[in-house]
Protein backbone atom coordinates (compact mmCIF):
# COMPACT_ATOMS: atom_id res chain seq x y z
CA UNK A 1 0.00 0.00 0.00
CA UNK A 2 1.42 3.35 -1.02
CA UNK A 3 1.33 5.69 1.93
CA UNK A 4 1.02 8.82 -0.26
CA UNK A 5 1.54 12.41 0.72
CA UNK A 6 0.25 13.68 4.04
CA UNK A 7 -2.81 15.83 3.68
CA UNK A 8 -3.50 19.09 5.48
CA UNK A 9 -6.91 17.90 6.63
CA UNK A 10 -7.98 21.13 8.30
CA UNK A 11 -7.55 23.19 5.15
CA UNK A 12 -9.20 20.45 3.03
CA UNK A 13 -12.08 20.37 5.49
CA UNK A 14 -12.51 24.13 5.29
CA UNK A 15 -12.61 23.92 1.50
CA UNK A 16 -15.25 21.21 1.74
CA UNK A 17 -17.57 23.11 4.06
CA UNK A 18 -17.17 26.31 2.06
CA UNK A 19 -18.66 24.36 -0.83
CA UNK A 20 -21.55 22.81 1.10
CA UNK A 21 -21.99 21.91 4.76
CA UNK A 22 -22.85 18.37 5.81
CA UNK A 23 -25.44 17.24 8.32
CA UNK A 24 -26.39 13.82 9.66
CA UNK A 25 -30.15 13.47 9.70
CA UNK A 26 -32.23 10.88 11.51
CA UNK A 27 -35.92 10.19 10.91
CA UNK A 28 -37.82 9.25 14.04
CA UNK A 29 -41.41 8.68 15.10
CA UNK A 30 -44.02 6.12 16.03
CA UNK A 31 -44.27 2.90 14.02
CA UNK A 32 -46.45 3.41 10.90
CA UNK A 33 -46.23 7.22 11.14
CA UNK A 34 -45.04 7.06 7.54
CA UNK A 35 -41.28 7.57 7.98
CA UNK A 36 -40.15 5.19 5.21
CA UNK A 37 -42.78 6.36 2.74
CA UNK A 38 -41.96 10.00 3.38
CA UNK A 39 -38.20 9.60 3.07
CA UNK A 40 -38.49 7.29 0.05
CA UNK A 41 -40.70 9.83 -1.71
CA UNK A 42 -38.38 12.67 -0.75
CA UNK A 43 -35.37 10.81 -2.16
CA UNK A 44 -37.30 10.13 -5.35
CA UNK A 45 -38.28 13.79 -5.74
CA UNK A 46 -34.68 14.83 -5.10
CA UNK A 47 -33.57 12.62 -7.96
CA UNK A 48 -31.71 10.11 -5.76
CA UNK A 49 -33.87 7.25 -6.98
CA UNK A 50 -34.51 6.57 -10.63
CA UNK A 51 -37.94 6.47 -12.19
CA UNK A 52 -37.15 2.89 -13.21
CA UNK A 53 -36.53 1.80 -9.62
CA UNK A 54 -39.77 3.38 -8.45
CA UNK A 55 -41.72 1.71 -11.26
CA UNK A 56 -40.23 -1.63 -10.27
CA UNK A 57 -41.20 -1.14 -6.62
CA UNK A 58 -44.63 -0.05 -7.78
CA UNK A 59 -45.12 -3.26 -9.78
CA UNK A 60 -43.83 -5.44 -6.93
CA UNK A 61 -45.98 -3.60 -4.43
CA UNK A 62 -49.06 -3.90 -6.59
CA UNK A 63 -48.48 -7.65 -6.87
CA UNK A 64 -49.02 -7.95 -3.14
CA UNK A 65 -51.87 -5.43 -3.21
CA UNK A 66 -49.93 -2.71 -1.40
CA UNK A 67 -49.22 -0.05 -4.00
CA UNK A 68 -48.52 2.45 -1.26
CA UNK A 69 -45.36 0.58 -0.23
CA UNK A 70 -43.44 1.54 -3.36
CA UNK A 71 -41.78 4.55 -1.76
CA UNK A 72 -41.12 2.83 1.57
CA UNK A 73 -39.14 0.18 -0.31
CA UNK A 74 -36.66 2.75 -1.58
CA UNK A 75 -34.93 2.76 1.79
CA UNK A 76 -35.18 -0.98 2.24
CA UNK A 77 -33.58 -1.62 -1.09
CA UNK A 78 -30.67 0.74 -0.59
CA UNK A 79 -30.20 -1.09 2.70
CA UNK A 80 -29.91 -4.46 1.00
CA UNK A 81 -27.65 -3.16 -1.68
CA UNK A 82 -25.08 -2.12 0.82
CA UNK A 83 -24.15 -5.72 1.38
CA UNK A 84 -20.92 -4.92 3.11
CA UNK A 85 -22.95 -4.37 6.22
CA UNK A 86 -22.69 -0.68 7.04
CA UNK A 87 -26.47 -0.68 7.21
CA UNK A 88 -26.93 -3.70 9.42
CA UNK A 89 -28.69 -1.75 12.11
CA UNK A 90 -29.36 1.65 10.63
CA UNK A 91 -29.60 2.26 6.89
CA UNK A 92 -27.57 5.13 5.53
CA UNK A 93 -28.37 7.13 2.40
CA UNK A 94 -27.13 10.46 1.23
CA UNK A 95 -28.84 13.31 -0.56
CA UNK A 96 -28.30 16.99 -1.18
CA UNK A 97 -30.37 20.12 -0.94
CA UNK A 98 -29.42 23.54 -2.28
CA UNK A 99 -27.18 24.42 0.68
CA UNK A 100 -26.66 21.18 2.57
CA UNK A 101 -25.34 17.66 2.09
CA UNK A 102 -27.27 15.12 4.17
CA UNK A 103 -26.42 11.67 5.39
CA UNK A 104 -29.71 10.04 6.20
CA UNK A 105 -29.72 7.57 9.07
CA UNK A 106 -32.91 5.57 8.95
CA UNK A 107 -34.19 4.79 12.40
CA UNK A 108 -36.73 2.02 12.76
CA UNK A 109 -39.81 2.95 14.74
CA UNK A 110 -40.85 -0.26 16.38
CA UNK A 111 -40.56 -0.40 20.14
CA UNK A 112 -38.14 -3.33 20.08
CA UNK A 113 -35.86 -1.30 17.89
CA UNK A 114 -35.20 1.45 20.41
CA UNK A 115 -31.55 0.38 20.90
CA UNK A 116 -31.08 0.65 17.11
CA UNK A 117 -32.86 3.96 17.11
CA UNK A 118 -30.45 5.14 19.79
CA UNK A 119 -27.58 4.09 17.58
CA UNK A 120 -28.94 6.08 14.63
CA UNK A 121 -29.83 9.09 16.69
CA UNK A 122 -26.49 9.13 18.48
CA UNK A 123 -24.92 9.78 15.09
CA UNK A 124 -27.39 12.49 14.11
CA UNK A 125 -27.07 16.27 14.19
CA UNK A 126 -30.70 16.97 13.38
CA UNK A 127 -33.94 14.99 13.22
CA UNK A 128 -37.19 14.84 11.33
CA UNK A 129 -39.93 13.69 13.68
CA UNK A 130 -42.78 12.18 11.68
CA UNK A 131 -46.25 12.16 13.25
CA UNK A 132 -49.41 10.70 11.76
CA UNK A 133 -52.17 13.34 11.63
CA UNK A 134 -54.93 10.74 11.21
CA UNK A 135 -57.65 10.99 13.84
CA UNK A 136 -56.73 8.74 16.75
CA UNK A 137 -53.30 7.85 15.30
CA UNK A 138 -51.52 10.99 16.44
CA UNK A 139 -53.05 10.43 19.85
CA UNK A 140 -51.91 6.80 20.13
CA UNK A 141 -48.38 7.75 19.08
CA UNK A 142 -48.40 10.54 21.63
CA UNK A 143 -49.76 8.68 24.65
CA UNK A 144 -47.69 6.92 27.29
CA UNK A 145 -47.01 3.81 25.20
CA UNK A 146 -46.41 5.59 21.91
CA UNK A 147 -42.95 6.31 20.59
CA UNK A 148 -43.47 9.95 19.60
CA UNK A 149 -42.59 11.24 23.05
CA UNK A 150 -39.89 8.68 23.76
CA UNK A 151 -38.14 9.28 20.44
CA UNK A 152 -38.24 13.04 20.91
CA UNK A 153 -36.83 12.74 24.43
CA UNK A 154 -34.13 10.34 23.28
CA UNK A 155 -33.17 12.58 20.39
CA UNK A 156 -32.85 15.57 22.70
CA UNK A 157 -30.86 13.55 25.25
CA UNK A 158 -28.52 12.37 22.51
CA UNK A 159 -27.70 15.93 21.56
CA UNK A 160 -30.13 16.65 18.72
CA UNK A 161 -31.10 20.31 19.06
CA UNK A 162 -32.99 21.04 15.87
CA UNK A 163 -36.16 19.23 14.99
CA UNK A 164 -38.33 19.43 11.89
CA UNK A 165 -41.73 17.94 12.62
CA UNK A 166 -43.49 16.46 9.60
CA UNK A 167 -47.21 16.48 10.40
CA UNK A 168 -47.82 13.66 7.95
CA UNK A 169 -50.78 11.94 6.25
CA UNK A 170 -52.65 15.23 6.08
CA UNK A 171 -54.37 13.84 2.98
CA UNK A 172 -56.31 11.53 5.30
CA UNK A 173 -57.79 14.45 7.26
CA UNK A 174 -58.64 16.45 4.15
CA UNK A 175 -55.68 18.84 4.64
CA UNK A 176 -57.39 20.24 7.72
CA UNK A 177 -55.72 23.35 9.13
CA UNK A 178 -57.51 22.87 12.44
CA UNK A 179 -56.05 19.38 12.82
CA UNK A 180 -52.57 20.64 11.93
CA UNK A 181 -52.79 23.44 14.51
CA UNK A 182 -54.12 21.08 17.17
CA UNK A 183 -51.12 18.79 16.68
CA UNK A 184 -48.65 21.70 16.61
CA UNK A 185 -50.04 23.02 19.87
CA UNK A 186 -49.86 19.66 21.70
CA UNK A 187 -46.43 18.73 20.39
CA UNK A 188 -44.89 22.14 20.86
CA UNK A 189 -45.91 22.23 24.48
CA UNK A 190 -44.36 18.83 25.11
CA UNK A 191 -41.19 19.46 23.10
CA UNK A 192 -40.45 22.80 24.74
CA UNK A 193 -41.61 22.09 28.27
CA UNK A 194 -40.69 18.43 28.80
CA UNK A 195 -38.02 17.74 26.21
CA UNK A 196 -36.26 21.14 26.54
CA UNK A 197 -36.11 21.96 22.84
CA UNK A 198 -35.85 25.68 22.05
CA UNK A 199 -39.04 26.87 20.39
CA UNK A 200 -36.96 28.59 17.72
CA UNK A 201 -35.34 25.24 16.86
CA UNK A 202 -38.67 23.60 15.99
CA UNK A 203 -40.30 23.75 12.55
CA UNK A 204 -43.68 22.17 11.83
CA UNK A 205 -44.48 21.20 8.25
CA UNK A 206 -47.88 19.84 7.20
CA UNK A 207 -47.40 17.24 4.48
CA UNK A 208 -48.24 13.89 2.96
CA UNK A 209 -45.39 11.50 2.34
CA UNK A 210 -47.75 9.52 0.18
CA UNK A 211 -49.02 12.16 -2.26
CA UNK A 212 -45.74 14.08 -1.94
CA UNK A 213 -47.54 17.25 -0.95
CA UNK A 214 -45.22 19.87 0.56
CA UNK A 215 -42.18 17.63 0.55
CA UNK A 216 -40.22 19.37 -2.17
CA UNK A 217 -42.54 21.54 -4.16
CA UNK A 218 -45.31 23.85 -3.26
CA UNK A 219 -48.84 22.84 -4.12
CA UNK A 220 -49.77 23.69 -7.66
CA UNK A 221 -52.07 21.46 -9.71
CA UNK A 222 -49.17 20.28 -11.90
CA UNK A 223 -46.98 19.44 -8.96
CA UNK A 224 -49.58 17.40 -7.22
CA UNK A 225 -50.04 15.24 -10.32
CA UNK A 226 -46.34 14.91 -11.10
CA UNK A 227 -45.12 14.57 -7.56
CA UNK A 228 -46.99 11.37 -7.04
CA UNK A 229 -45.38 8.41 -8.71
CA UNK A 230 -47.80 5.91 -7.32
CA UNK A 231 -51.10 5.70 -9.10
CA UNK A 232 -53.31 4.47 -6.33
CA UNK A 233 -56.92 5.12 -5.59
CA UNK A 234 -56.12 6.77 -2.28
CA UNK A 235 -54.22 9.60 -3.99
CA UNK A 236 -56.70 12.51 -3.87
CA UNK A 237 -58.78 12.45 -7.01
CA UNK A 238 -59.52 16.10 -7.27
CA UNK A 239 -56.38 18.17 -7.39
CA UNK A 240 -58.42 21.35 -7.31
CA UNK A 241 -60.09 20.24 -4.11
CA UNK A 242 -56.73 19.60 -2.46
CA UNK A 243 -55.50 23.00 -3.48
CA UNK A 244 -58.46 24.84 -2.14
CA UNK A 245 -58.35 22.98 1.15
CA UNK A 246 -54.56 23.28 1.54
CA UNK A 247 -54.19 26.89 0.44
CA UNK A 248 -54.03 28.02 4.09
CA UNK A 249 -50.42 26.87 4.34
CA UNK A 250 -47.84 29.45 3.31
CA UNK A 251 -44.77 28.14 5.15
CA UNK A 252 -41.71 26.25 3.92
CA UNK A 253 -41.78 22.79 2.36
CA UNK A 254 -40.02 19.95 4.13
CA UNK A 255 -36.95 20.26 1.93
CA UNK A 256 -36.79 24.04 2.44
CA UNK A 257 -37.00 23.49 6.19
CA UNK A 258 -34.12 21.05 6.34
CA UNK A 259 -32.06 23.16 3.94
CA UNK A 260 -32.13 25.94 6.55
CA UNK A 261 -30.92 23.82 9.49
CA UNK A 262 -27.76 25.02 11.21
CA UNK A 263 -24.62 22.95 11.09
CA UNK A 264 -23.23 22.28 14.56
CA UNK A 265 -19.64 23.26 15.33
CA UNK A 266 -17.50 20.21 14.63
CA UNK A 267 -14.70 19.56 17.13
CA UNK A 268 -12.20 19.05 14.32
CA UNK A 269 -9.23 20.42 16.26
CA UNK A 270 -9.79 18.11 19.25
CA UNK A 271 -8.07 14.70 19.64
CA UNK A 272 -9.24 12.04 17.16
CA UNK A 273 -12.22 9.95 18.29
CA UNK A 274 -14.30 7.55 16.25
CA UNK A 275 -17.16 5.60 17.81
CA UNK A 276 -17.56 2.19 16.24
CA UNK A 277 -21.05 0.99 15.32
CA UNK A 278 -20.21 -1.95 13.10
CA UNK A 279 -17.27 -4.27 12.43
CA UNK A 280 -16.89 -6.89 9.70
CA UNK A 281 -14.21 -8.70 7.79
CA UNK A 282 -13.45 -7.55 4.28
CA UNK A 283 -10.92 -8.48 1.65
CA UNK A 284 -8.51 -5.72 2.57
CA UNK A 285 -8.58 -6.16 6.37
CA UNK A 286 -11.00 -5.34 9.16
CA UNK A 287 -13.78 -2.94 8.17
CA UNK A 288 -14.91 -0.60 10.89
CA UNK A 289 -17.93 1.66 10.43
CA UNK A 290 -18.96 4.51 12.66
CA UNK A 291 -18.94 8.21 13.21
CA UNK A 292 -15.96 10.44 13.55
CA UNK A 293 -16.80 12.34 16.72
CA UNK A 294 -13.77 14.59 17.00
CA UNK A 295 -10.53 15.42 15.23
CA UNK A 296 -9.55 13.95 11.87
CA UNK A 297 -7.87 10.93 10.33
CA UNK A 298 -6.12 10.04 7.09
CA UNK A 299 -5.00 6.95 5.26
CA UNK A 300 -1.70 5.63 6.61
CA UNK A 301 -2.21 6.89 10.16
CA UNK A 302 -2.12 4.66 13.24
CA UNK A 303 -5.15 4.36 15.50
CA UNK A 304 -5.61 2.85 18.95
CA UNK A 305 -8.72 0.78 19.78
CA UNK A 306 -10.22 1.29 23.23
CA UNK A 307 -10.81 -0.67 25.37
CA UNK A 308 -7.83 -2.92 24.79
CA UNK A 309 -5.22 -0.38 23.61
CA UNK A 310 -4.64 -2.40 20.40
CA UNK A 311 -2.98 -0.54 17.55
CA UNK A 312 -3.94 -0.66 13.86
CA UNK A 313 -3.23 1.27 10.68
CA UNK A 314 -5.81 2.90 8.41
CA UNK A 315 -5.33 1.21 5.05
CA UNK A 316 -8.18 2.89 3.20
CA UNK A 317 -11.45 4.63 3.93
CA UNK A 318 -14.83 5.69 2.61
CA UNK A 319 -17.12 8.55 3.51
CA UNK A 320 -20.68 8.21 2.17
CA UNK A 321 -19.59 5.17 0.12
CA UNK A 322 -16.91 7.07 -1.74
CA UNK A 323 -13.24 6.30 -1.33
CA UNK A 324 -11.37 9.17 0.27
CA UNK A 325 -7.98 9.77 1.89
CA UNK A 326 -9.20 11.73 4.89
CA UNK A 327 -12.22 12.25 7.12
CA UNK A 328 -13.09 14.75 9.83
CA UNK A 329 -15.42 15.21 12.81
CA UNK A 330 -19.06 14.77 11.82
CA UNK A 331 -18.39 12.26 9.02
CA UNK A 332 -19.91 8.77 8.94
CA UNK A 333 -16.91 6.70 7.95
CA UNK A 334 -15.89 3.21 6.93
CA UNK A 335 -12.25 2.46 7.72
CA UNK A 336 -10.33 -0.58 6.53
CA UNK A 337 -7.79 -1.36 9.24
CA UNK A 338 -4.73 -3.53 8.89
CA UNK A 339 -2.54 -5.10 11.56
CA UNK A 340 -5.38 -5.93 13.94
CA UNK A 341 -7.40 -9.01 14.83
CA UNK A 342 -11.14 -8.55 14.21
CA UNK A 343 -11.84 -9.82 17.73
CA UNK A 344 -10.10 -6.78 19.21
CA UNK A 345 -12.59 -4.27 17.90
CA UNK A 346 -16.35 -4.31 18.34
CA UNK A 347 -19.50 -2.22 18.35
CA UNK A 348 -18.95 0.27 21.17
CA UNK A 349 -15.17 0.48 20.78
CA UNK A 350 -13.74 3.95 20.30
CA UNK A 351 -10.77 4.60 18.04
CA UNK A 352 -8.32 7.24 19.22
CA UNK A 353 -4.56 7.82 19.12
CA UNK A 354 -1.84 6.60 21.44
CA UNK A 355 -0.92 10.22 22.18
CA UNK A 356 -4.44 11.18 23.33
CA UNK A 357 -6.29 8.04 24.49
CA UNK A 358 -9.92 8.16 25.57
CA UNK A 359 -10.56 7.16 29.21
CA UNK A 360 -12.02 3.69 29.79
CA UNK A 361 -14.09 3.28 32.94
CA UNK A 362 -16.58 1.31 35.01
CA UNK A 363 -17.40 4.10 37.47
CA UNK A 364 -18.49 7.66 36.74
CA UNK A 365 -20.52 10.59 38.03
CA UNK A 366 -23.38 11.90 35.91
CA UNK A 367 -26.10 14.47 35.96
CA UNK A 368 -29.31 12.78 34.86
CA UNK A 369 -32.89 13.70 34.08
CA UNK A 370 -35.34 11.02 35.13
CA UNK A 371 -38.14 10.27 32.64
CA UNK A 372 -41.50 8.67 33.24
CA UNK A 373 -40.42 5.93 35.71
CA UNK A 374 -42.85 3.44 37.22
CA UNK A 375 -40.64 2.76 40.25
CA UNK A 376 -38.45 5.51 41.77
CA UNK A 377 -34.70 5.10 41.33
CA UNK A 378 -32.92 4.09 44.54
CA UNK A 379 -29.31 3.13 45.38
CA UNK A 380 -28.48 -0.22 43.75
CA UNK A 381 -31.11 0.26 41.02
CA UNK A 382 -30.07 -1.97 38.08
CA UNK A 383 -29.91 -0.27 34.68
CA UNK A 384 -28.58 -0.79 31.19
CA UNK A 385 -26.17 2.03 30.47
CA UNK A 386 -26.16 3.15 26.82
CA UNK A 387 -23.37 5.25 25.39
CA UNK A 388 -24.25 5.80 21.74
CA UNK A 389 -24.80 2.40 20.15
CA UNK A 390 -23.11 0.51 22.96
CA UNK A 391 -24.66 -0.76 26.17
CA UNK A 392 -23.51 -2.43 29.37
CA UNK A 393 -25.37 -3.46 32.54
CA UNK A 394 -24.72 -1.47 35.69
CA UNK A 395 -26.27 0.03 38.81
CA UNK A 396 -26.98 3.49 40.13
CA UNK A 397 -24.46 3.24 42.97
CA UNK A 398 -24.97 6.59 44.71
CA UNK A 399 -27.60 9.33 44.76
CA UNK A 400 -25.54 12.46 45.34
CA UNK A 401 -28.16 15.22 45.17
CA UNK A 402 -31.27 16.40 43.39
CA UNK A 403 -30.87 19.68 41.58
CA UNK A 404 -33.09 22.43 40.25
CA UNK A 405 -33.49 21.98 36.48
CA UNK A 406 -33.48 25.71 35.82
CA UNK A 407 -31.03 27.22 38.32
CA UNK A 408 -28.78 24.16 38.68
CA UNK A 409 -28.73 24.60 42.47
CA UNK A 410 -28.79 21.65 44.86
CA UNK A 411 -32.30 20.98 46.17
CA UNK A 412 -31.55 17.99 48.39
CA UNK A 413 -28.33 16.16 49.25
CA UNK A 414 -28.30 12.32 49.42
CA UNK A 415 -31.97 11.82 48.44
CA UNK A 416 -33.43 8.37 49.19
CA UNK A 417 -35.00 8.04 45.77
CA UNK A 418 -35.48 9.84 42.45
CA UNK A 419 -38.95 10.14 40.96
CA UNK A 420 -40.32 11.21 37.58
CA UNK A 421 -38.92 14.44 36.08
CA UNK A 422 -36.19 14.84 38.72
CA UNK A 423 -32.80 16.19 37.77
CA UNK A 424 -30.06 14.67 39.91
CA UNK A 425 -26.37 13.98 40.33
CA UNK A 426 -25.65 10.29 40.65
CA UNK A 427 -22.81 7.81 40.46
CA UNK A 428 -23.04 4.81 38.16
CA UNK A 429 -21.04 1.60 38.32
CA UNK A 430 -20.90 -0.87 35.45
CA UNK A 431 -21.17 -4.52 36.43
CA UNK A 432 -19.14 -5.93 33.57
CA UNK A 433 -16.77 -4.51 31.03
CA UNK A 434 -15.28 -1.04 31.15
CA UNK A 435 -16.39 1.36 28.40
CA UNK A 436 -14.70 4.29 26.70
CA UNK A 437 -16.30 7.44 28.08
CA UNK A 438 -15.43 11.11 28.46
CA UNK A 439 -16.62 13.95 30.65
CA UNK A 440 -19.20 16.03 28.79
CA UNK A 441 -17.01 19.12 29.08
CA UNK A 442 -14.37 17.27 27.02
CA UNK A 443 -16.71 15.66 24.52
CA UNK A 444 -20.37 16.44 23.96
CA UNK A 445 -20.55 13.34 21.79
CA UNK A 446 -18.87 10.77 24.04
CA UNK A 447 -19.98 12.28 27.34
CA UNK A 448 -23.68 11.39 27.22
CA UNK A 449 -25.39 8.31 28.59
CA UNK A 450 -28.86 6.91 28.64
CA UNK A 451 -30.25 4.61 31.30
CA UNK A 452 -32.78 1.94 30.31
CA UNK A 453 -34.60 -0.72 32.28
CA UNK A 454 -36.99 -3.44 31.11
CA UNK A 455 -37.19 -1.98 27.62
CA UNK A 456 -37.96 1.58 28.78
CA UNK A 457 -35.68 4.58 28.75
CA UNK A 458 -35.76 5.81 32.32
CA UNK A 459 -33.15 8.58 32.32
CA UNK A 460 -30.61 10.42 30.23
CA UNK A 461 -27.63 12.35 31.37
CA UNK A 462 -24.23 13.83 30.89
CA UNK A 463 -20.99 12.55 32.39
CA UNK A 464 -19.54 14.95 34.97
CA UNK A 465 -16.51 12.99 36.03
CA UNK A 466 -14.76 9.70 35.33
CA UNK A 467 -14.16 8.03 38.73
CA UNK A 468 -12.11 4.97 37.75
CA UNK A 469 -9.70 4.40 34.89
CA UNK A 470 -9.05 1.16 33.03
CA UNK A 471 -7.25 0.54 29.76
Ligand code: GDP
Pocket residue numbers: 029030031032033034035036037038068069072109168169170171172207208209210211234
Ligand atom coordinates in the same frame (compact mmCIF):
# COMPACT_ATOMS: atom_id res chain seq x y z
P1 GDP B 1 -43.10 3.77 9.10
O1 GDP B 1 -43.36 2.56 9.94
O2 GDP B 1 -43.17 5.02 9.95
O3 GDP B 1 -41.87 3.73 8.26
O4 GDP B 1 -44.36 3.91 8.11
P2 GDP B 1 -44.52 3.49 6.58
O5 GDP B 1 -43.84 4.46 5.70
O6 GDP B 1 -44.21 2.04 6.42
O7 GDP B 1 -46.09 3.74 6.40
C1 GDP B 1 -47.06 3.06 7.14
C2 GDP B 1 -48.38 3.02 6.39
O8 GDP B 1 -48.91 4.33 6.23
C3 GDP B 1 -48.25 2.46 4.96
O9 GDP B 1 -49.38 1.69 4.67
C4 GDP B 1 -48.20 3.70 4.11
O10 GDP B 1 -48.67 3.49 2.81
C5 GDP B 1 -49.13 4.64 4.85
N1 GDP B 1 -48.77 6.04 4.64
C6 GDP B 1 -47.53 6.58 4.81
N2 GDP B 1 -47.56 7.90 4.55
C7 GDP B 1 -48.82 8.22 4.21
C8 GDP B 1 -49.50 9.46 3.84
O11 GDP B 1 -48.92 10.54 3.76
N3 GDP B 1 -50.82 9.36 3.55
C9 GDP B 1 -51.49 8.18 3.61
N4 GDP B 1 -52.78 8.21 3.30
N5 GDP B 1 -50.91 7.02 3.95
C10 GDP B 1 -49.60 7.03 4.25
